Amino acid sequence: MAKAYHYTLGSQCYRFKNLADLMAKATPARSGDRLAGVIAESAEERVVAQMALAELPLATFLEDHLIPYEQDEITRLIIDTHDNQAFAPISHLTVGDFRNWLLSDLATPEMLTRVKAGITPEMAAAVSKLMRNQDLILVARKCRVTTAFRNTIGLPGRLSTRLQPNHPTDDVTGIAASILDGLLYGNGDAVIGINPATDNVAQSIKLMTLMDEVIQKYQIPTQSCVLTHVTNTLEAIEQGAPVDLVFQSIGGTQATNDSFGFNLGVLAEAQDAAKSLKRGTVGDNVMYFETGQGSVLSANAHHGLDQQTCEVRAYAVARHFDPLLVNTVVGFIGPEYLFDGKQIIRAGLEDHFCGKLLGVPMGCDICYTNHADADQNDMDNLLTLLGVAGCTFIMGIPGSDDIMLNYQTTSFHDALYARRALDLSPAPEFERWLGEMAIFDDVAKHAPSSVLPGSFARSLANLPATGANQ
Amino acid sequence: MTDNPLDQAVTDNPWHHLRQFTDARIGLGRAGISLPTACSLEFQLAHARAQDAVHLPLDVDVLCQDLEALDGLSASLPIKRLHSRVPDRFTYLQRPDWGRRLDEASVQRLRAEDAAAQPAFDLAITVVDGLSSLAVQQNAAPFLAALTRVLADDDQVWSLAPLSVVEQGRVAIGDEVGELLNARAVLVLIGERPGLSSPDSLGLYMTWGPAVGLTDAYRNCISNIRPAGLAFDDASRRLLYLLRESRAKGLSGVNLKDRTQDDVIESSQGIRNFLIS
Numbered sequence: 001m002a003k004a005y006h007y008t009l010g011s012q013c014y015r016f017k018n019l020a021d022l023m024a025k026a027t028p029a030r031s032g033d034r035l036a037g038v039i040a041e042s043a044e045e046r047v048v049a050q051m052a053l054a055e056l057p058l059a060t061f062l063e064d065h066l067i068p069y070e071q072d073e074i075t076r077l078i079i080d081t082h083d084n085q086a087f088a089p090i091s092h093l094t095v096g097d098f099r100n101w102l103l104s105d106l107a108t109p110e111m112l113t114r115v116k117a118g119i120t121p122e123m124a125a126a127v128s129k130l131m132r133n134q135d136l137i138l139v140a141r142k143c144r145v146t147t148a149f150r151n152t153i154g155l156p157g158r159l160s161t162r163l164q165p166n167h168p169t170d171d172v173t174g175i176a177a178s179i180l181d182g183l184l185y186g187n188g189d190a191v192i193g194i195n196p197a198t199d200n201v202a203q204s205i206k207l208m209t210l211m212d213e214v215i216q217k218y219q220i221p222t223q224s225c226v227l228t229h230v231t232n233t234l235e236a237i238e239q240g241a242p243v244d245l246v247f248q249s250i251g252g253t254q255a256t257n258d259s260f261g262f263n264l265g266v267l268a269e270a271q272d273a274a275k276s277l278k279r280g281t282v283g284d285n286v287m288y289f290e291t292g293q294g295s296v297l298s299a300n301a302h303h304g305l306d307q308q309t310c311e312v313r314a315y316a317v318a319r320h321f322d323p324l325l326v327n328t329v330v331g332f333i334g335p336e337y338l339f340d341g342k343q344i345i346r347a348g349l350e351d352h353f354c355g356k357l358l359g360v361p362m363g364c365d366i367c368y369t370n371h372a373d374a375d376q377n378d379m380d381n382l383l384t385l386l387g388v389a390g391c392t393f394i395m396g397i398p399g400s401d402d403i404m405l406n407y408q409t410t411s412f413h414d415a416l417y418a419r420r421a422l423d424l425s426p427a428p429e430f431e432r433w434l435g436e437m438a439i440f441d442d443v444a445k446h447a448p449s450s451v452l453p454g455s456f457a458r459s460l461a462n463l464p465a466t467g468a469n470q
Numbered sequence: 471m472t473d474n475p476l477d478q479a480v481t482d483n484p485w486h487h488l489r490q491f492t493d494a495r496i497g498l499g500r501a502g503i504s505l506p507t508a509c510s511l512e513f514q515l516a517h518a519r520a521q522d523a524v525h526l527p528l529d530v531d532v533l534c535q536d537l538e539a540l541d542g543l544s545a546s547l548p549i550k551r552l553h554s555r556v557p558d559r560f561t562y563l564q565r566p567d568w569g570r571r572l573d574e575a576s577v578q579r580l581r582a583e584d585a586a587a588q589p590a591f592d593l594a595i596t597v598v599d600g601l602s603s604l605a606v607q608q609n610a611a612p613f614l615a616a617l618t619r620v621l622a623d624d625d626q627v628w629s630l631a632p633l634s635v636v637e638q639g640r641v642a643i644g645d646e647v648g649e650l651l652n653a654r655a656v657l658v659l660i661g662e663r664p665g666l667s668s669p670d671s672l673g674l675y676m677t678w679g680p681a682v683g684l685t686d687a688y689r690n691c692i693s694n695i696r697p698a699g700l701a702f703d704d705a706s707r708r709l710l711y712l713l714r715e716s717r718a719k720g721l722s723g724v725n726l727k728d729r730t731q732d733d734v735i736e737s738s739q740g741i742r743n744f745l746i747s
Contacts, residue, residue: 031564167492174492176743180485181496213746334663335563370520370664371563371601376513399495399505399513406665408517411495416503446503452484460485462747 003064007052014048019064022056023122024306025049026129028346032294032307032337039306050130054096061122067303072254073264078120078316087118095126102127102139102357109144116143116359121252121312124354128308133346136353137389143356145392147324148283149244151189151221151429154361154392159424161396161415162327162363163188166404170197172210178398179214180456184439185412186419186448187396189430190325190363191245191288193225197404204228205241212242218437218455221429223280223324225288230262230270237273244279245288245324246270252291252313255301264317271321282429285324290365291315292329293347294337307337308347312354319360325393326360328352330382331368332407341378344368348382352391363393367409376400376408380417383410387418394418419446480506493667516666523661523669525559528603530635536611537597542618543633546595550634552576554643562638569640571682572647576636580650593713594631594653594680598639602661602669609672609696610659616702620710626717641675641689648680655716656680657709662693670696674705676712678722688723690716 002018016022024038026049033039040046062082067075084091089111093101101107128136146154153160165178175194182188192215194207204226211224223244226233230248237243248267251257257264267287274286296302296310311328318326328351331344338344348364355362366382368374383394400411418424425431425443434440438453452460479501486497498509505513534549553576555568562569572580597610621628631651636643641658648656655678662671672695677688690712695705716722 035564035567165494167494171492172743174494176745177485177488177491177496178494180488180745181483181494184483184485210743213743217746336566339564370517370666370669371524375517397494399498399509401495401513401516401666403493403665403667406663406668408666411505413498413500413503413505420503448500448503450481456485456745459745459747460488463744 005052007048009048009051014045014052016049016052019060020066020304020306020309022049022053023066023126023129023309024304026053026126027306027308028129030293030307030337030343030347031335031339032297035336036297036302036307038304053126054094054099054130056095056126058093058095058098058123059091061120061126066122066305066309067253074252074254074313074317077264077320078122078313081320082120083117085118086115090115090118095123096130098123098127099130099135103135107139107142109142112143112357113359116357119357121316121354121358122309124357125309125312128350128354131353133349133385136349137385140353140356140389143359143390145356145359145361147285147322147361149223149280149285149324150282151427152282153190153324153427155428156390157424158427159387159391159415159418159422160190160363160393160427160430161187162190162325162393163192164195164395164397164402164409165192166195166197166397166402168197168404170203170207175207175210176214179211181398182396182412183218183220184448184453184456185396185416186426186434186440186446187412187415188220189222189427190393191223191225193227193247193288195227195405199228199232201232201235201239204232205236205239208236208241208243219433221427221433227290230266234270234273237277242279243274243277245286246274247288247290249290249295250314250317251296251299251301252310252317253296253301253303256296256299256310257317259299259301264320267317267321283324285322287318287321287323288325288327289314289318289323290327290329291318291351292333293351294333297337298333308350311351312358315355315358315360319358323361325363326355327363327365327393328355329365329367331372331374332365334369335372338372340373341368341375341381344372344374345378345382345385349385349389352386352389356390361392364391365395365409367395367407369407379408379410379414383414383418384421387422387424416446416448513666520664520666520669523602523604523664526603527559528599528606528637530637533597533607533610533635537614537633537635540611540615540618542622543614543630546630546633548632550579550632552579552634552636552647554636554638554640556638559638566640569638570642572636572643577650580647591631591651591653592627592629592655592717594634594648594651594656596634596636596644596647596656596658598636598641598643598658598660600639600641600660600673601663602671604664605661605670605672605696606659608670609702613659613672613695613702613705616706617709620706624710624714626714628713642684644675645677645680645684646682648677649682653680654678655713655722668694668696668699671699672696674709676709676716676722678716678720690722690726
């Protein structure tokens with residue numbers, strides 16, 4: 001039987017029926033928790049829950065499992081891989097003490113690296129609920145997570161971009177045009193990644209080949225990915241396709257991932273298959289995961305948990321497979337989960353912080369749909385905040401408009417804004433390439449060339465009925 | 471363009487002409503590294519239209535007039551005017567669960583019909599505002615004009631239940647409508663989530679054996695029906711294919727594949743990847 005939690009404030013005693021209830025009630029307000037029926041009933045109850053949570057020892061989460069160990073392979077993964085030695089420096093802390101410790105100068109980048117294997121998703125989620133936005137930014141900024149495949153992602157002072165050249169019919173020429181646009185705006189060092197409009201193995205292989213040929217011809221220090229189901233990618237590998245990264249959307253409960261059609265065993269198989277291709281030149285992080293608050297409730301698999309706690313449990317899955325990139329697609333799911341710009345911004349900062357604290361290479365699809373109460377200004381705010389927080393990567397898309405998925409995310413221009421405003425650079429190998437190819441006049445000043453670089457000009461000249469340079 | 475683009479505040483992109491190959495917003499040029507004013511305003515206009523489409527209420531009177539004027543639907547009149555359990559747009563956006571169920575008055579309106587012990591119909595058609603009333607207002611009547619022609623020409627008879635219009639509804643509300651009308655299949659016409667360049671996209675969802683509580687796995691969808699997207703006649707033909715398959719197999723959803731969509735798509739432009747040519 002799950003343990004109940006109490007907190008006495010003045011003469012009033014507040015009761016929380018179990019740890020999941022306490023976590024949910026302590027969560028900053030968002031529409032998805034209201035939809036799930038787990039939200040605090042008043043603003044006061046929320047803060048009282050936060051006060052109760054602050055007094056809870058971190059070690060509680062190793063005993064009181066939010067989803068039973070027997071029922072859920074992600075709970076088993078979290079508990080079975082918990083590193084007690086790494087946990088030792090923080091094992092005596094309460095959640096409230098943990099916040100103080102993270103903000104203090106005791107928590108150096110080296111110390112944060114040392115303890116990360118001792119931090120469970122539930123501990124990270126709990127402490128994030130007590131933190132203001134500035135706390136989430138400041139601590140995330142201290143976390144060091146570096147990964148590599150054909151370039152090195154996540155170094156301090158760097159901001160990478162996924163070039164996302166989606167097209168509503170997967171038209172090769174249309175996709176190539178968007179890839180060219182992105183490269184010439186200095187985007188694409190995290191990955192060139194396509195969401196296929198037609199989701200089958202043959203179509204995926206066609207798109208993988210397209211990107212592989214471009215990367216090879218121009219010797220681009222980056223990697224490609226087709227965002228198709230993990231089982232499709234496995235089949236593509238068997239058929240000899242040029243697979244750099246394996247993609248999968250993941251959730252924080254086993255039931256969610258069942259509904260997505262995979263389990264941890266399938267991910268392990270896919271990771272092995274991709275690593276065996278040995279296509280990475282400077283590293284072998286071969287996995288690319290996407291997550292997002294609300295996906296678990298959407299799959300009707302939340303076990304009474306709040307959506308942010310479910311989200312952080314997904315990072316335990318990600319962490320286990322040493323991904324190159326993890327992307328929280330924060331505003332895509334719609335206003336029934338994150339209602340407006342304020343909720344989207346908060347969720348983006350929470351996801352980034354929790355991911356980094358657990359040691360995951362966290363990027364963010366800073367985005368919104370047209371039925372959410374959000375606009376470009378909200379995205380500018382979140383982009384700036386995440387840039388300051390040391391976000392690993394963002395999306396880059398022509399003019400913010402994804403004409404296949406029908407939502408708005410950050411543009412090639414937005415990436416250059418963040419680089420200039422915060423003096424951030426792309427991955428070092430890619431940055432050198434931008435200079436060598438004369439795509440940028442001055443990489444240090446984030447200044448693209450106004451002239452079409454020679455090799456691209458020659459390709460454009462081959463197009464029928466168009467001059468490359470009028 | 472001047473001879474020296476560095477003289478200008480706005481730097482044009484020499485690959486701008488690639489816009490002929492895609493609707494993606496490529497080659498926008500830049501002011502410094504930022505969006506030029508004209509591009510920025512063009513984007514704002516598209517977003518404003520998409521947002522307006524979400525919040526614009528459906529004019530039910532006008533829609534009903536348009537639908538009543540269609541020749542092929544005269545047997546399905548009068549139109550049943552229905553409403554979900556959602557009171558307003560603000561709630562609609564946050565409570566998809568309420569948008570999937572009819573309010574009590576609507577249930578009674580359909581039950582009254584049931585009391586007459588009418589026979590089972592082959593198909594119930596319901597028009598739902600969804601996330602874009604604009605899509606429904608502009609595209610529902612012309613689509614149904616095309617569909618009724620296709621159904622009339624089919625070698626099987628398709629008996630139609632009374633036509634209904636639902637306000638503040640989600641896709642799954644069609645299951646309740648179809649179940650109460652005792653129809654073998656339900657077709658939902660609904661306004662889709664507006665895209666930046668497609669605020670008027672109509673979606674079709676077809677369910678065999680509609681019943682409250684069915685998931686999306688039991689539905690087949692045809693999307694992006696609008697003058698600049700999938701044409702009304704093409705959508706009608708694809709839907710008839712699905713309806714016939716569904717009737718023959720007695721099912722719908724993931725087990726009913728639309729085999730017209732399995733091809734690997736090559737370039738519609740007849741050009742290969744120019745970056746490697």
